[in-house]
Amino acid sequence: MKTSASVSRRGGTFWHRVKQQKVLILMTIPFLVHVFIFRYVPIWGWLMAFQEYWPGKGILQQTWVGLENFKLLFDDPVFYQVLRNTLAMSIIKLAMGTISSIALALMLNEVRRMWFKKTVQTISYLPHFISWVVAANLVRDALSTDGGIINKVLMDLRIIKEPIMFLGIPGLFWWIIGISHVWKEVGWGAIIYLAAIASIDPTLYESAMIDGAGRLKQMWYITLPSIRPTISVLLIMNMGWVLSAGFEQQYLLQNGRVIDYARVFTIYELDYGIKMMRYSFATAVGIFRSVVSLILVFSANQLAKRWGQERLV
Template identity: 45%
Template structure:
């Protein structure tokens, strides 16, 4: 009973903090854990009139239907490719940008550049899609006009209607929108590096490039590894907003991902059980990817999230 008494004593002393936790715990239970009850729909022939409990069980019927559908490999390919491309290029751009920002010596210019780089993150994908359609338009779009003027292309290209160009375009937009905001943690990690290490390297004759290779990157490796492990949990989440607003019938073969597929069948066609099964499948795979990535990270780099 001593342990329980100590715990109760600590809780009594920290009762104000415990009370402050109540709204967050309520939010967690109400919006994170309670909705998991709805995953039962994936294993039932759900009927709105009968409800979740009253609907008959269907077993793994909807999962099998998804695995055997002609859309499975197309949707999985698009989701993985778009997510991996965005992850690789956004991570690389964030690290490079963080290093460049930390090299600025003018404090006001540094703050200005950081502030400007964060702004795209807060712009809605509705607005970004509108900007993209204007810039990449085949009829008078600025990008097409510029490329034609400098003789890179002979005639305007339908960037948003060409299936082969959709992945590069959406990757570019993801990098532009996220790289600046994602660089915050890398900037913080670089700022925390002991400056005496750089001073010693300068005395030994190391230039900026060698300082980055042998000091900056090794010192921020734990941050990079942990963020990559966490990011792998979102590999099957290519983003509903960007694909929904940027996709069209011309690029459907390369723009339809799991998110839009779930909305299409689960909401638009009212196949709730099927949509829930696809969503649950995505969540399980994401969890497995995080666990595997963490195990690999622990084995190779001796560090991990858990």
């Protein structure tokens, strides 16, 4: 049984830590306010999913329809097409992005010339700061049949005889999305893994070198196991974005030939909800994405706990 003295001591310790870290706590207040206003307050709008919402009336004065919008959602054949596209592109982006970021971080960590390392790192993460409006045009130009660098190189190497319309082949669209995502985000993703690698105890590498381990074995037996907690936490967090495969990238690269493979949930909400003034239907789609994303995060966290890996809580 806890004594009053131990409870008092714990309370004193808590407030003592708060006093010590008051500057950090004050710094977090603007971010907490931002999250509350732009993430939690809009949840009030979820009521629209259970109404036949029409602008001009108060949200509590609308006609209530219960789960009718969700029934329409699950009866729509386009919904399952969108679910397939979103899952496929998200998994491709997650797998390719994670592997490429880890690989780049491992390679940069082995570079001994600091000027070269910084140059490669800077070049690799600069595309992250480019808007997808610009990046999508660069991708289009690179894949163009009229002077595109990809077609030009393939033809010069005699791999193909005539230009290929890459963005007109439905089966390639998911992979174009994945590869262009890697090009844009690989450098930025590698920064986190480089930070994790920098925290590894150097004596581990020294011991491995004494035992005759080369660089590849050091990476396999020391570096990768040491950054496994970081990889685990990032994968769990990224599970929350599986049903949010993006918007700008797909919207700007899509065309009539590949629309059945390009439409993701955010585009679906725009085309079949907001543009058609079906605001309640669009809200129902958003709720579906949010609920499933929450379930995926908690499920991934529980799996990590069961497998003895690092987890969020």
